[in-house]
Amino acid sequence: MTTLTVNGIGRTVSSTPDTPLLYVLRDELELNGAKFGCGLGQCGACAVLVDGEPVFSCITPVMLLEGRDIRTLEGLGTAEAPGPLQAAFIEEQTAQCGYCIAGMIMRAQALLERIPHPGDDDILTALEPQLCRCGTHMRIVRAVRRAAQNMARASEAGR
Amino acid sequence: MSHAISRRDVLRGTGALVLAFSLSRHAFALTETGASETALRGLPGSLDSTPLLDAWIGIDAGGNATIFTGKAELGQGIKTALLQVAAEELKLPLPRLTLVTADTGRTPNEGYTAASHSVQESGTAIRNAAAQVREILIGEAARRAGVGIDRLTARAGVVTGPDGVRYGYGQLVSDQLLHVDAQPTSILTDPRDFTVMDRPVPRVDIPAKVTGGAAYVQDMRLPGMVHGRIVRPPSYGALLLSVDAGPVEAMPGVIKVVRDGSFLGVIADKEWTAIQAMRRLAARAQWEETAQLPDEARLPEALMALPSRDQTILDVGQPDVPSYAINALFSRPYLAHGSIGPSCAIAHADDDALTVWTHTQGVYPLRNALATLFGMPQEKVRCIHVEGAGCYGQNGADDAGADAAMLARALPGRPVRVQWMREQEHAWEPFGPGMAAHIRATLGPDGSIAAWQHEVWSQSHMMRPGPPGTLLAARDIAHPFPPPPPVDLPMPEGGGDRNAIPLYVLPNARAVNHFLPEMPLRGSSMRSLGGYLNVFAIESTMDDLARLAGQDPVNFRLRHLKDERAIAVITTTAERFGWKERPRPPAGSGYGFGFARYKNLEAYCAVALEIAIDQDTGRTVILRAVAAVDTGQVVNPDGVRNQIEGGIVQAASWTLFEGVRFDRRRVTSVDWAAYPILRFAHVPRAVEVHVIDRPGLPFLGSGEAAQGPTGAALANAIRDVTGARLRALPLDAAKVQAAMLAASFKAAR
Numbered sequence: 001m002t003t004l005t006v007n008g009i010g011r012t013v014s015s016t017p018d019t020p021l022l023y024v025l026r027d028e029l030e031l032n033g034a035k036f037g038c039g040l041g042q043c044g045a046c047a048v049l050v051d052g053e054p055v056f057s058c059i060t061p062v063m064l065l066e067g068r069d070i071r072t073l074e075g076l077g078t079a080e081a082p083g084p085l086q087a088a089f090i091e092e093q094t095a096q097c098g099y100c101i102a103g104m105i106m107r108a109q110a111l112l113e114r115i116p117h118p119g120d121d122d123i124l125t126a127l128e129p130q131l132c133r134c135g136t137h138m139r140i141v142r143a144v145r146r147a148a149q150n151m152a153r154a155s156e157a158g159r
Numbered sequence: 160m161s162h163a164i165s166r167r168d169v170l171r172g173t174g175a176l177v178l179a180f181s182l183s184r185h186a187f188a189l190t191e192t193g194a195s196e197t198a199l200r201g202l203p204g205s206l207d208s209t210p211l212l213d214a215w216i217g218i219d220a221g222g223n224a225t226i227f228t229g230k231a232e233l234g235q236g237i238k239t240a241l242l243q244v245a246a247e248e249l250k251l252p253l254p255r256l257t258l259v260t261a262d263t264g265r266t267p268n269e270g271y272t273a274a275s276h277s278v279q280e281s282g283t284a285i286r287n288a289a290a291q292v293r294e295i296l297i298g299e300a301a302r303r304a305g306v307g308i309d310r311l312t313a314r315a316g317v318v319t320g321p322d323g324v325r326y327g328y329g330q331l332v333s334d335q336l337l338h339v340d341a342q343p344t345s346i347l348t349d350p351r352d353f354t355v356m357d358r359p360v361p362r363v364d365i366p367a368k369v370t371g372g373a374a375y376v377q378d379m380r381l382p383g384m385v386h387g388r389i390v391r392p393p394s395y396g397a398l399l400l401s402v403d404a405g406p407v408e409a410m411p412g413v414i415k416v417v418r419d420g421s422f423l424g425v426i427a428d429k430e431w432t433a434i435q436a437m438r439r440l441a442a443r444a445q446w447e448e449t450a451q452l453p454d455e456a457r458l459p460e461a462l463m464a465l466p467s468r469d470q471t472i473l474d475v476g477q478p479d480v481p482s483y484a485i486n487a488l489f490s491r492p493y494l495a496h497g498s499i500g501p502s503c504a505i506a507h508a509d510d511d512a513l514t515v516w517t518h519t520q521g522v523y524p525l526r527n528a529l530a531t532l533f534g535m536p537q538e539k540v541r542c543i544h545v546e547g548a549g550c551y552g553q554n555g556a557d558d559a560g561a562d563a564a565m566l567a568r569a570l571p572g573r574p575v576r577v578q579w580m581r582e583q584e585h586a587w588e589p590f591g592p593g594m595a596a597h598i599r600a601t602l603g604p605d606g607s608i609a610a611w612q613h614e615v616w617s618q619s620h621m622m623r624p625g626p627p628g629t630l631l632a633a634r635d636i637a638h639p640f641p642p643p644p645p646v647d648l649p650m651p652e653g654g655g656d657r658n659a660i661p662l663y664v665l666p667n668a669r670a671v672n673h674f675l676p677e678m679p680l681r682g683s684s685m686r687s688l689g690g691y692l693n694v695f696a697i698e699s700t701m702d703d704l705a706r707l708a709g710q711d712p713v714n715f716r717l718r719h720l721k722d723e724r725a726i727a728v729i730t731t732t733a734e735r736f737g738w739k740e741r742p743r744p745p746a747g748s749g750y751g752f753g754f755a756r757y758k759n760l761e762a763y764c765a766v767a768l769e770i771a772i773d774q775d776t777g778r779t780v781i782l783r784a785v786a787a788v789d790t791g792q793v794v795n796p797d798g799v800r801n802q803i804e805g806g807i808v809q810a811a812s813w814t815l816f817e818g819v820r821f822d823r824r825r826v827t828s829v830d831w832a833a834y835p836i837l838r839f840a841h842v843p844r845a846v847e848v849h850v851i852d853r854p855g856l857p858f859l860g861s862g863e864a865a866q867g868p869t870g871a872a873l874a875n876a877i878r879d880v881t882g883a884r885l886r887a888l889p890l891d892a893a894k895v896q897a898a899m900l901a902a903s904f905k906a907a908r
Contacts, residue, residue, distance in 0.1 A: 015431065023431040027386075032378040033371035037499050038581040039434075042831040045499055072371065081368040089369045093361060093797055095235025096805055097549030098368030099500040106371060120844075127839040131831060133499050133807030134234055134549045137842040139801070 004064045006031075007075030017063035021055075022046045025072060026061050033073025038132070047103035048072045054107045054129075056108035073102040076109060084154070085109055089140075090148035091100045096134030104130050108144045117148055169200050184523020191621060191648055191684065193270025193524060194280060204283025205229065208342045209267035212541050213337040214286040214293075222316045223255045226285060229269025230277040231261040231520060234549040236657035236798040237277050239362045243794055244282050244696050246825070247348055247355040248289035251328070258363075261522040261544035271623060273552070273684060275761050278794060282858055289740050290345040292337055299331045300324065327904060346580030350854035351793065357378065357852065359797035362548070366635035376518050377503045381574040384409040384505065385414060386430040387566040388437035390423040394450040394825045395681065399423060399635075402444040407436050416440065420637030422546070426575060438588040452821050453679045457491035457654070459887070462616045466674035472650050473613075473660045476667030480610045483599040485703055489696035491888040492818030494591035495834055500548030501579040502555030502588075506567035511676040513540045513567070518547025521623060525557050528624035529564055532633045532640065551809070552685035554588045555579050557624050557837070561632040582829040587631060590819050591685025592678075594655060596696040606708040608719060611668040615693060617655025618675045619645035622683040629683075637721035647674040647687070652758050658690035658867060661697050662756050663719035680821065686806075687757065687863040691813070694755040694867025695874060695888070702752070702875040703884060712752050712762045713738055722756070723854075724789050728763040729754050731787035731849055736767035744880075747772050748782070751876025753868035762790040762864035766807060770876040777896025779877060781807075781813055781843035786868075789851040789858040799861050800848040804863030807846055812837035814870040818889050 004011050006029060013133070020039075025031045034057050037041045037045030041056040046056045049071040077083030082090060085105050095101050104127065111118055111126040118126070123144050132140065198207050209215070217225040226245045228817075232238045238258050246253045259265055261272065269281055291419050292907070293313050301308040302316040303326065311320040318326045350357065367374045368637050392399070399421035408424060412432035417424045425440055427433035453461035505516040513535060519525045522542040530537045547556060563577040579587075596619040603609030626643035627633040633640040648654030652752035654674035687694075705715035713733045733752075735741065741750055749772075754765040769783040788803050816835050828834040878884050883898030 007662070011617070015429070019391060019431045020872060027430050030380060032373055032375075035375075035377065035500060036578060037501075038831060040830055042581075043499060055730060074370075075373040079370045079372055080369055082366070086369045090365055093359075093365060093801065095234070095362070095365050095368050096236070096801060097499075097546070098365065098374065099234075099498070099548035102371065103371055124839040124842065131499055131836065131838065133497050133551070133809070133836065135805035135812070136801075137808055137837075137839060138804050138846050141839075141842070 002066055004065055004070055005068065006070045008074060013062065015062060018061045021048065021057040021060045021062050021065060025057060031072050031074050033056045035099055035102055037120065044107065045100055045104040047106045047130065048153050049106055049110055052110060052113055054110045073105060076105065084151045085147040088150060091138050092143040092146055094136060094139040095141040096136050100130060100132045104132070108147065112148055112151065116152065184419050188483055191271065191274035191652060192276045192280065193521060195562045201343050202341050202350040203287045205267060205269050205280045206284040206287055209389055209600065210340040212292055212339055213339055214267050215285055216337065218328050218332040218337065221305045222327045223248055223257070225259060227259045227266040228281045228285065229261050229267040229542040230281040232446060232546050233272060233520065235802065236362050237797065238359055238364055240278055240794040240798055241282060241285055242363065243355045243360050244286045245289045245546065247353060248286050249293055252314045253355060253360065255316060263522050263526045264541045264543065267684050269525065273520055275862045278858040279860060282794065286347065287345040287732070290347050291341055295336060295344055296328055296331045299336060300326045334559050348797030348886065352722055352784065357793050357796065360795055374546060375500065376505065376516050376547050377500055378579060379505055379545060381505060384428050384574040384576055385428055385570070386433040387424055387426045387563065387575045387577040388433040389562045389577065390437055390441045390444060391587055393422060393446055394448045397421070397446040397448045400445040402440065402766050407440045407443070410436055415570060417504065417566055419565065420635055420639065422565060422599060422632050422635040424562065426570055427565050448824055450824050452823050453899045455821055458492060458593050459488060461679065462595050462675060464592060465675045465677050466474065466744070467616065467675050468647070470672045471669060472656055472672050473668055473670035478610045478612050478667040478669040480601055483610065484601045484707055485700050486599045487700070487886055488861050489596045489699065489886045491681065491692045493593040493595050494685055494813055494817055495585060495819055496551045496554040496588055497836060498548040498550055501581055501584040502559035502565035503547060503576070503578040504560040505574050505576045506563035508567040508571050509572040510571070511539055513564055514544050515560050515564055516544060516545045517542055518550065518556045519560055520550060520553065520556065524623060524625045525560055528627045528630055532561065532627040532630065533568065536891065549814060552591065553623055553683040555584050557629070558587065558631040561630040565632050566736060585829045585834055586826040589622055589681045589683035589823045592620060592655070592682035594689060594692045595833050596692055598696050598700045600700055600704060602704060602708050606710060608665055608704060609667060611661070613659050613670040613697070614673060615656050615659050615689060616673040616675060617689055618678045618682055619647060620654040620682070620684050620688040621646040645676050645678065651760060655689040657688045657758055658693040658755055660759060660760065662722060662725055662759055664721050665719070675832065678793040681817065687866040690755070690757060691866045691870055695870040698753045698755070699874045699884065699886065716754060724763050725754070725756060727851060728765045728787040728789050731851060732765035732785055734769050734786040735787065735847060735849055738767055747774050747880060749876050749879030751872040751874065751879060753871030753875065757864045762788055762859045762861040764788045764803065764864035764868050765869040766865060766872045768872045768876045770873070770880065772877070772895060774899065777892035778897060779873070779895060780841055781811060784843045784846045786865060787851055788850040788861060788864055789853060790861040791853050791856040793852050794852060794858065796850050799850050802850045802861045803865045804846050807869045808837065808842065809871035810866040811843065811873065814873045814888060814890055815841065818891055866891060
């Protein structure tokens, strides 16, 4: 038994400790966000945040994650109430097949938490570990840019 | 009997090859989508094969509509486009429409979702069906109200008329009202009155995809579902000699090891257990390998040395001249579809029925293949399309469907989910075939093209199900199905020879297709088929000829074109790019242009690029891409832009990075390190797409229009920067760097 904190909620999981987080998220906790892409840490489809840092969940065994703060795409919002990055991806119509998008959003979330006003080079560098095959890259960069603007505007308004 | 003698003479003579070949080529009434080439009933789009209106559109008592399409969402946005078409003609608000996609239990058979035909075939059918349903509803209202149809209007799901006549669609519809055959002509909405079509309606599938909704077959969880994995052979045709399955079967959580001949799989309660069991099983399997692959370093030569069936697909004027100014060989390696999500399927078998949830491009052809494979009646097999990762042609989807079915039949009553591993997708998907093209061309005294010859060598681009032998599992079982005869897709669309006939006006030209029945590596359809290499070759040659003629490459193209729509996309691209007034680029930068009309039948697309090459590494980055596309009547302009943007980026990846690697036995590029694709460091710094709207003209597919022009524009831009003409794809950093070095040596001497 391993106790994990996923999207702010404590979860006790029965998968063996060597099980990569991806399979615990998908099979045991029934979360769809993180995707199996390569199982090798090469494509980023499985990216989630652990203590705010993006990790490849496909190669990270759950035994390393006890007591750490795990966030997945589901933790950022819902279709009805999307978070700022999710909303920006919808506004920019940023998907073709969309299989890579969960990982893109998670890595962008880590970027925006670190650098609230990223330049294009910051965005390209941050997303370098993430693969997209449909060629949606231009829209992904636009959506991250837009999310940063929306977040800045929202925090202005909240002041 | 003179008739018999002459026939025998023909078969014995040198003309035999061409005759036998052309017969076989057209004997297949097969197109890339599986649609019949000849109209049966003269009805628009896929109505021709499925004429009943209620096969396409149902209206319930609440006045809401369900639309049925045989096409599948592959990430191209077809769901949204088809809903737009239906909503427009039904005069119903979009939220009142539901779309059911490819399902052998529910939808029309529209063959494969392929060849950029979906809007043309299904969109046309649904548009006409919707218009006819609307008129039937108006007619019913007229009958009930006793007024002429000309006094009634349909809007927002209500038919209204004089004196308070008002019927909701739900009131008008009855059991058999829409159970009628479509008519050949429909009253279609004038493009000037569109409120839903030709609008950038947001995609219906995106919110779930960006929030973790169950959007893919990979996300399905059925009650009682278990997980399967397959142990694939180490190389093509390898035979499983023995496997010690005992220790694997004893692993906690393993339900069953399934073996049938050389087909080997395992079922477990959890996915991670299935993966571990698969690995242990693989380590305990002994194989006999027999595959003999060509020499990767000399692939074009190896392909050109294979036996071929030759057909002249273009022959005008006198293209044979004593010498040619251009005499050049172009080639592309095998290319992987490389979907980010490896193929996946879920199958459920019970006593006499089989259901498969699959991201296949063709639910009916896969159903037929599975029925034959298992000796089941077709009606007992149901294939339901559920989205997978983007497919770009035939990836492992169908094979995974067969794999899941094999395991499910070994465990009746439990749904079995199979997802391929990354290395399986990279090694076993049917690749886009490696190809070679030879172009010879020369200029006349007036600086226009005086002679042109194009030859192309390729294996089949169409090895999809239908025949069970197309499926990996069917070839591995103890009583295997042989691979079916290779299909040479016929002109005018073509396969390897797709786009081998230039759209340019050439008075003396020949094009020859060398179809290779052998398949050195497993191959099938990948976006644009042979069009990518043929356009790459033609447009590279156009660029070189323009240079030889001392003309601007855009003007040179325009002087060889009569097609007004071709001229318009080229001119628009050049204007928006600022081609004429482009400044002299700084060292290391340059420009390139490319154009094609996909298949010479679908969308027109021109691409202009500005690139920069890092002088130290040979690394190419697109600084700016400008494209114009004419896709006929536009359904969703943002959808078209998304397809062209994506096409440019994907083609940049093919062109600059990609090639399947193999040794003489095995495919060796089995992960993203060995098969690199474009990452963010190499994304174009700006992409602009201009959609030329053609209201009222037929739909033209746009999903494969940008690939050829982009590849060619890149080669032309690299030529502009380095002075070197690179003709063997990929144009990767090492090749560009070597070309730059060679050019600087030449300059120094």
